[in-house]
Amino acid sequence: MNNHVFVANDTTLEEKLRILSDAAKYDVACTSSGVDRKGNGKDMGSAQACGICHTFSSDGRCISLLKILFTNECIFDCKYCLNRASNDVPRATFTPDEICQLTMQFYRRNYIEGLFLSSGIIKSPNYTMSLIYEAIYKLRLEYHFQGYIHVKGIPGSAPELIEQIGYLVDRMSVNLELPTAEGLSKLAPHKNRKNILAPMKEIQTGIVNNRRHHGIYDRYRHISMTDGGYERQKSIVGNQTDISLSEQYLQESHEALQERLQKYQTGVPEVSGKSSLPDITELPEISKHSLQKVGLNGKYFVPAGQSTQMIIGATPESDYHIINVSEALYQKYDLKRVFYSAYVPINEDANLPALGQKPPLVREHRLYQADWLLRFYGFQAKELLTQEKPYFNEQIDPKCDWAVRHLELFPVEINKADYYTLLRVPGIGVKSARRIIAARKHGALDFQQIKKMGVVLKRALYFITCQGRMMYHIRMEENYITNQLIYSEPVVPQTENVIYRQLNLFDFIQ
């Protein structure tokens, strides 16, 4: 064994890894969840639907995948990107073998759940995609890797390539980057809306057809891959028959809510204006009847679903805009996740925020909270934000904000309310609501018991009653409760954007 050759390789591989993981870190998709795959007895690897975090980086993010670029050479010149063609950064490229070796060796040592592979664009999107395909093919079929793989779709690549790769990976995503076409054309002139939406549509069609091929019609279930095929997993609310996430139940719950609100808002007409969000209407409805691409027998197409990412803070779109785009994506494209990445200024440009400006972390946090509300709590985007109020409150989270604005619906009786009403209470989450509903069949619950079940009483006590009594005597008044919520849990203790409002006499009267 000639040591010199290996020493040179050592530094090169480490350098490559450093450059290409440094370049990939702004892609915040990090989950390894969505697929349950048992080990097959002879190859290495398995996947867990809940996802496993292997460590946490110093910026607090979970690291569960080997997140790298295939190469950071790029022919595009997107203004916000570190690797854009006009930046002078050291460039490197992995060989497919190096990627496979790294993934397998890290996986064996339990450092990672799997691989996350993105790439800068060499020669053309199709060429890059085929390089990625080669690497993934090697990993799955020569190295027999059965762990989790997440691949980024390159905007503008051909449908055939997407289909081929889709059968090898667990998740595929295409970054939306910016919520409007104008923003995109200003900051990333080489990408256009059509090139991004077309691959997303391809993936979506493929997933729907493949699921239908395997007999799954309900999109809320996790996919479990066993030898026999998709196994029906419990939906996120378990087997309890009085809670079902069926569309009809949710619809009824919304109608009931609207009725109660209407009672209190007599004389206020429904605010209807022309939709000033042209970008959403341009997303085409997926034809659920196109059966052109039928899944290969026994194979699964992108079983963990599709996701995407948007950059927050690089362009002046409001939260209202962003959350509406997310909602449309979830409903029309059936995405699993939308990720929000706070913009970190790297490049100097007239169209971008100045260097040295701090990334909008609180705003990103609020968007994630709103995203959760849309997906798990049965909220609709129009309930959270409106044209008049297009930004989230930095002081309190969106759920508390909504609750405080609709105090006429509270307090809610814990022992009698239904699932979706319980979910609307700040401090009660999905797990707590399920436990409450199950436990109250046996006997009435009181505050101590629900606290042990996971209800955050610090927030919830303003909004609930147990057996008819509230925990303390609370004045159901918007400003009072808002202040209590802010001062009990300061998110932004000293912020430049303190919202001043005029004091009035009632603030001082108990």
Add this chain to the structure above:
Amino acid sequence: MEKIVLLCEDTLDGMLTAVFEGFVIKNQKEAGGSIDRQMRQCIEIYSALDYEYEMFSTCIEVVTDMEKVEKTVRTIRRRLGENTYLDVIRALCHFDRHRATKVFEFLTLAFEKKVPVAQLLGEPCAMAVFELARKTANEAHLFTGFVRFEEIHQIFYARIEPKCQVLILMAEHFAERFGNENFIIYDAVHQFSLVHRKFETPFFLHGNQMEHIKERLPEHQLAKQQGEENYEQLWKTYFDSISIKERENPQCQRTLIPMWYRKNMVDFS
């Protein structure tokens, strides 16, 4: 207060035998039974190592018997369901001294009421067991991610220092994932190892032979084969470069991965 105390071994099997014995005592209906009826209501179970003798309590030693363990397991699984059984096992893997007593009280309640266990969460003893189970399950889930193997001549060796006995809960996950590898996970706190040979079922080993395994192997076997990449160094490089400096938040990191988990991890060494 007059009570009966059952003393058992500090293992899962010991405690399940004691639960069995506890039910035997509780269900004694003969008038000529040797134990007073009032005392039968108050039964506690402790591990023999932990217990300090009190006045006014009758102590009974329990000998671990696999047949009794199997009977208990079968009954719980059949009458209360698989999920409850798993929760009981998780609660027993915790480090709380009173865990066996809590489990016993919970089982008494569960067998008595004919309702699914999810409905019993309002009762304090069910909630106690549920809390123990939850803490253990969370720790086990975190450890599945934090275990770090190093290659020692075709064996992958890992060392962990958990608070609860999480190896029992993690064994299946690792056996499935690394079915084609030899690996050993050594639990330094409980002196307990999980050993897995290629394509075989894993088994547990009591004792601390694995603690000093690295010193035992001859030098030439230990050398990280010259010419091979140093994957630990590569991982550390990756770990450092993946973090976005402008978003650095050590407090958040500490909440997500407390300091005591980091002891045997390459990333933080």
